[in-house]
Amino acid sequence: MAFLQIKNLSFSYPKTEARALQSVNLEIKEGELILVCGVSGCGKSTLLRHIKREITPHGRKRGTVLYRGLEIEKLDRKIAASEIGFVMQDPETQLVTDTVWHELAFGLENLGLSTSEIRRKVAEMASFFGIDGWFRKSVDELSGGQKQLLNLASVMAMQPKLLILDEPTAQLDPIAAQDFLATIAKINRDLAVTVILTEHRLEEVFLMADRIVVMEKGKIVCFDTPEQTAKLLADRKAQQTIFKGLPSAIRIYSEIRLGNDCPLSVRDGRKWLDEFMTPVGRVFNDPVNDQAQKQxxxxxxxxxxxxxxxxxxxxxxxxxxxxxxxxxxxxxxxxxxxxxxxxxxxxxxxxxxxxxxxxxxxxxxxxxxxxxxxxxxxxxxxxxxxxxxxxxxxxxxxxxxxxxxxxxxxxxxxxxxxxxxxxxxxxxxxxxxxxxxxxxxxxxxxxxxxxxxxxxxxxxxxxxxxxxxxxxxxxxxxxxxxxxxxxxxxxxxxxxxxxxxxxxxxxxxxxxxxxxxxxxxxxxxxxxxxxxxxxxxxxxxxxxxxxxxxxxxxxxx
The missing domain is CATH 3.40.50.300 (P-loop containing nucleotide triphosphate hydrolases)
Incomplete structure (x- = not known):
């Protein structure tokens, strides 16, 4: 039995004839890290929201979503709330209390846990995510990266079996984004939590994934390993719009085509350049915009x-x-x-x-x-x-x-x-x-x-x-x-x-x-x-x- 199974899922928003999702079929194994990618409006966020019952969008739906063999709509409310966690793109929209410690405890309180159990879980999450240094702060004092980390910790405090993240690094600076994604990888690796995330920044997450879902116009056009996905998408004629968002190493290799293996990461790309290229000195000298300087x-x-x-x-x-x-x-x-x-x-x-x-x-x-x-x-x-x-x-x-x-x-x-x-x-x-x-x-x-x-x-x-x-x-x-x-x-x-x-x-x-x-x-x-x-x-x-x-x-x- 698949951990998560989506069968023939189609969906249209109100007042629209076009389908946001078209006959989507997926089977995801327990413990996998799945990356969902594609152009804006391809259906990524709509798909993810159908897995979290409480935020499923309103519209015309056909097909089923099964979690551990049960339809999402028939899950016990407590299981649906605790075992399937969701982290949104905008950290502001998910915060519901005024202080960090209360935000960590909020979901546990709603699950009806005892005070001692809440304290233990909150302390554990604060320590794991390095939140103890700003544990008693107001959420208004936090940076965007801290707010997103708090959202993730609040979800993880309920010990989900499935963690869904919709563009979680969209508002984070490069350093905070790298740290956040490293934490996601650690959660997947050390806690065996199944992770499904969407991202437009593919440089860091492409190799993290066990398998990659590529969507286009509400359909799944590819569901395979990073290596096989790269081979398919490197053909720009076949998938030109998606190609532009691929990691830099893949895009550069596909233009030059030297060697047998396409590099996927910065490290592999550097080795490839070292092997095939001769160093070139400075050649890009941007002319000074004299007009801008004079006016x-x-x-x-x-x-x-x-x-x-x-x-x-x-x-x-x-x-x-x-x-x-x-x-x-x-x-x-x-x-x-x-x-x-x-x-x-x-x-x-x-x-x-x-x-x-x-x-x-x-x-x-x-x-x-x-x-x-x-x-x-x-x-x-x-x-x-x-x-x-x-x-x-x-x-x-x-x-x-x-x-x-x-x-x-x-x-x-x-x-x-x-x-x-x-x-x-x-x-x-x-x-x-x-x-x-x-x-x-x-x-x-x-x-x-x-x-x-x-x-x-x-x-x-x-x-x-x-x-x-x-x-x-x-x-x-x-x-x-x-x-x-x-x-x-x-x-x-x-x-x-x-x-x-x-x-x-x-x-x-x-x-x-x-x-x-x-x-x-x-x-x-x-x-x-x-x-x-x-x-x-x-x-x-x-x-x-x-x-x-x-x-x-x-x-x-």
């Missing part, structure tokens, strides 16, 4: 100090920043370093207690609200749901477009243009909350673009997006730059920043500590760099993208 910055922040409470700690500490029209500035840094707060201050949503912010040479406090946000500044927050106010995607887009003061025909033409560009036309009659996180990001971005801003501030815009959608987003942002729009992007997505940023900056302890062009900024870093750079270090020292490495490989062979 006045459209955003200028000087010596900004900010804290949320009078008696609280400073979040921004002498922070300064300049952004120019026609330039993409990507700000990176760990969770809790002040990046989101920085966006709040330069957008006018938060007020600093020292320093000044200028927009197009004018102090930000002299703007009226309508003047500041109409055809001027647009901010995409970390949680795109904050922008949704209507029951349908089309309603939300119309709500934004009315600000343009156009007639109805012109409004619909503008909506159709942007929707086609972002490939969200098929979602018009869907409720925004029924969309995947990546699809919600696209809809939220469409709302902002309808405002025709000259300054775009984006907080984690690639969160939940597959590689192809990231490429589409990058092209759109570059097109906006050609229209002299200034962009400041807060991101943990190093690969995206390396490919599309004109300038990169590192934030630490509430201030910018370094800044530079992508090649000089990422080359030589240990953690805040791309997998391609780690793989090619010492052979092609200033290559930071897969395209850089591929270009130099063609020169070297």
């Amino acid at each position: 006045k910055p459209v955003i200028k922040a000087e010596e900004i100090w900010f804290k949320y409470a009078k008696d609280g700690n400073d979040i921004l500490r002498g922070f300064s920043l300049k952004a120019y029209s026609g330039e993409i500035l990507c700000v990176l840094g760990g969770n809790g370093t002040g990046k989101t707060t920085m966006l709040g201050v330069i957008s006018g949503l938060l007020k600093q207690y020292r320093g000044k912010v200028e927009i197009s040479g004018k102090r930000i406090e002299t703007f009226q609200a309508k003047e500041l946000y109409r055809n001027n500044i647009a901010l995409l927050p970390q949680n795109p749901r904050a922008l949704f106010v209507c029951d349908t995607v089309l309603g939300d887009l119309k709500e934004a477009a009315t600000i343009l003061r156009l007639d109805n025909d012109s409004i619909r033409t503008e909506i159709d243009r942007i929707a086609k560009e972002l490939r969200i036309t098929q979602f018009f009659e869907r409720h925004p909350y029924d969309l995947s996180c990546g699809e919600q990001q696209k809809v939220a971005l469409a709302k902002l673009l309808l405002l025709e801003p000259i300054i775009v501030l984006l907080d984690e815009p690639t969160k939940g997006l597959d590689a192809e959608s990231k490429e589409e987003l990058g092209i759109i942002l570059k097109r906006l730059c050609s229209k002299e729009v200034a962009m400041v992007i807060v991101t943990h997505d190093i690969e995206f920043a390396a490919e599309y940023a004109d300038q990169c900056a590192m934030m630490f302890d509430g201030d910018i500590v370094s800044e530079g062009k992508p090649n000089e900024f990422f080359a030589g870093n240990n953690f805040y760099t791309t997998a391609a750079n780690r793989m090619a270090r010492g052979i092609f020292p200033d290559a930071v993208t897969c395209e850089d490495v591929i270009e130099l490989c063609k020169i070297s062979v």
